[in-house]
Amino acid sequence: MRKLVVGLMVALALVFLVTTLASAQAKTGAKLLCVSKKELKGEETVASCLAKGERFAVVDPYGMVRIMTPEEIELTKAFNPKAFETRAFGMQYQKLAPVLPPLAVPAQVPGG
Secondary structure (H helix, E strand, C coil), X not given: CHHHHHHHHHHHHXXXXXHHHHHHHHHCCCEEEECXXXXXXXXXEHHHHHHCCCCEEEECCCCCEEECCHXXXXXXXXXXXXXXXXXXXXXXXXXXXXXXXXXXXXXXXXXX
């Protein structure tokens, strides 16, 4: 009986650890941040800012930054339109910015 209780406690601890790590990983994903209007704090959507000519960058959890070209923006809209429905944040408020939403449906490779 004692081994069963200890086993259950270990299993619960492992489940808790895995869910905590998964939650932390989800919160530290890549973010889409405005580089031309650093003081944005969610007043507009990314799409409305892009329509006004603002420039955006993808910032990964390690701090690597990639400025998005117009071609990258169009391709991203095709594959992940929800990324542009999120609120826009500038570099100054990067901690408040939401993580980029994952693809709704995984892209399929032609002929695969």
